[in-house]
Amino acid sequence: MAGGEFCPACGAAVPGPFFRLPDAPLHVGVQWPTAEAARQCPRGDIDLVLCPTCGLIFNRAFDPARLEYAGQYDNSLFFSPRYRQFARETAERLIDRYSLRGKTVVEIGCGKGDFLRLLCEAGDNRGFGFDPTCEAEGDPGERVQFIRDYYSPAYARYAPDLICCRQVFEHVPTPRTFLADLRAGVGDRTQTIVYFDVPNVRIILRDLHVWSIIYEHCLYFSAESLAAIFQACGFEVLHLQECFDGQYLEVEARPAALTQARRTEAPDLDDLTASVASFAQRFDECRRRWEERLETIERTGARAVAWGAGARTIGLFNALDIGAQIPYVVDINPRKHGTYLAGSAQQIVGPAFLREYRPALVVVMNEVYQEEIRSQLRDLGVEAELWCA
Ligand SMILES: [Zn+2]
Secondary structure (H helix, E strand, O other): OOOOOEOOOOOOEOOOOOEEEEEEEOOOOOOEOOHHHHHOOOEEEEEEEEOOOOOOEEEOOOOHHHOOOOOOOOOOOOOOHHHHHHHHHHHHHHHHHOOOOOOEEEEEOOOOOHHHHHHHHHHOOEEEEEOOOOOOOOOOOOOEEEEOOOOOHHHHHHOOOEEEEEOOHHHOOOHHHHHHHHHHHHOOOOOOEEEEEEEEHHHHHHOOOHHHOOOOOOEEEOHHHHHHHHHHOOEEEEEEEEEOOOOEEEEEEEEOOOOOOOOOOOOOOHHHHHHHHHHHHHHHHHHHHHHHHHHHHHHHOOOEEEEOOOHHHHHHHHHOOOOOOOOEEEOOOHHHOOOEOOOOOOEEEOOOHHHHHOOOEEEEOOHHHHHHHHHHHHHHOOOOEEEEO
């Protein structure tokens, strides 16, 4: 994407960036063993550009060569009951809608494989999970097997009835090649269903979820740009909707017949263009609000923690250079406990730590989880004020 004069989705010429965030940590799924290592983590620049033709937003400064997804990567959301329920409902809907029983499912970028297992157990399907970071390979006789590799047309022999790809496409610097390869691999198996979900950039821009802007996400899709690239790569879009309180977009598609006319209508991007035009100014206002909050913490000496050692916390803490004002980050994923947050180097602790620490303030990074967090605090006997970031 270096150079960045052209949209990686539709190839149109694009203007300069509308928003810049320098020195962001490269990886949000990597935790560090010491505070010093966390401070020294690799960083890169974010220069967001809006394609006026298809509506894709992308990071012009993104350099894929700098990102190596390795075994230590852990970005699982499955420890949250709220997220597990969403994943289970999605799996059940896909199984019912497309009669996926006794079929073959491929998941691209399966992570720990939790969603793939849901699909395979609920629908008695066979699953193949592809991910360069996955742990177990699985025995050939098992219902779910893992292949530690990127999915490519070389694996078309698995002949899947469903190909799913969740929270991955926004990381792909060459989305057109990725989807065109997927389409080529499907070949004439035109009943194959393809399911993708990605963050919804409209919500990020409209509700100022600025902390969701991270280096690893080189692409930010709106419904228009997601539909456009699927159609351009030879898919027919069956369903495309917002989900998880509007935070994600999900698309269900199948291969279009080669003779089918491609829709080339220009999307209406007026509201996206307006959101983009005011974004840098609204970001500065948000930053100022946070600076005031941090001053309050310092002045009153209130004990504060953030909840969730994920992308948003890393985005917020590094953009605002938060240090000792909020010294700990709580996470319910035990694999992260005792490690340190990329860049700003807060120690990551488990919820039980709060019993002794007794914070007065808990910063909730994603309000979708607010009730879940409130209930855990109640169980711990911790009375704290909740701030939504
Ligand atoms: Zn474009």
